[in-house]
Amino acid sequence: MAVDTTFAGRVYPPGDVYVVSREKIREFAEATGGTHPAHTDAAAARALGHPDVVAPPTFAVVIAQRTEAQYVDDPAAGIDFSRVVHADERFTHHRPLHAGDRVVTTLHVDAVTLRGGLAMVTTRCELADESGAPVATVVSTLAVRPEEDA
């Protein structure tokens, strides 16, 4: 099944609130070799002016990938994960992400384009707090190889 380019421009409203926990930050920091004490020690984080432990710079991918699943796991979108290569990723932090944050995320399908047989799919997750104040923007592009190459 081909990637459906008509999904471009779709917006998926926020689903459940994601509650950032100290333990999830610790797990993610340990997995990526993030040894800075502000990831795991609340006192060290407070000494830097943060309210609680601070997430590593790519932690927001945990929230973003859950959110993106609404689109990329939809069979109608035509994205076969056995043919997907992650092309690029960008995190823009409007403020640091901390334990205790309650995050709501809106998913935008910014572009679905065909380029020499490859489908390039760009999504954008806008993370905000419950009052709507922006927390982070995560932009991700996947390249989907055509079926005949599989």
Add this chain to the structure above:
Amino acid sequence: MSTGPALADLAVGQEVARRTVAVDRARLVRYAGASGDFNPIHWNERVATSVGLPGVIAHGMWTMGAAVAVVVDWAGDPGAVVDYQTRFTRPVPVPDPGAAEVEVVAAVGALDPEAGTVRVDLTVTVEGARVLGKAQAVVRLA
């Protein structure tokens, strides 16, 4: 106040940090659990080879995350990284037994005294070949 690096002391091109990080299969399983990315090409040899890969490869997002840890330690505050982007240019095969060695070199790419930020450019290689492209972290410094 942190005692991190000062913008005024930096020059474009200056190397600020360097680290070699080993990644083995156990680390990928750990990252899969931590991130929620359970794509089997990152832990199952049979699936990886069946889709044309040389074997199990690291999550691109693991490599991206491991590389920026070097910048966080240098900056002295994880909250100082205000923007971070990369392209994934080459997969990182992870052998079993053994580990892949990922070398990360961080250098000053650009300075913006008005914004109070430095762009740190990361050169991330495995056996001399770049695995990330345009890996850039923008860091706010005092």
